[in-house]
Amino acid sequence: MFIPSSVAEIAEQVGLNHIYLNRIFKLSTGKTLSEYLNIYRIEQSKDMLCNTNHSVAEISKLLGYNDVRSYIRFFKKFVGVTPGDYRN
Structure with a gap:
C-alpha cells in the first residue's frame, strides 16, 4: 500500500511543482491536498x-x-x- 506522507512526495510522483499542485487541487476540490491527505490517512487508519489485527x-x-x-x-x-x- 502506497500512502504518500507529504504533498511534496505526491508532487514529485506526478512531476509537478508542489505549490502548483496544491493550487489546482484546492480549486478542484475546495480542500488543500494536505487536508485531503490527512483525511485519507485517518480513514485508512x-x-x-x-478490520485488521495490526498493532497501533x-x-x-x-x-x-x-x-x-x-x-x-x-x-x-x-x-x-x-x-x-477507537479500536475498542
Whole structure:
C-alpha cells in the first residue's frame, strides 16, 4: 500500500511543482491536498483498526508516520480518542 506522507512526495510522483499542485487541487476540490491527505490517512487508519489485527505501531508505520507517538497524537486530534480506544 502506497500512502504518500507529504504533498511534496505526491508532487514529485506526478512531476509537478508542489505549490502548483496544491493550487489546482484546492480549486478542484475546495480542500488543500494536505487536508485531503490527512483525511485519507485517518480513514485508512480507522479501517485498519476495525478490520485488521495490526498493532497501533504497525498501522502507524504502514501509514508513513515517523513514530507511533506522533501517529497517536495526530489520530486523537482528528478523531477525539486514541487509536487504541477507537479500536475498542
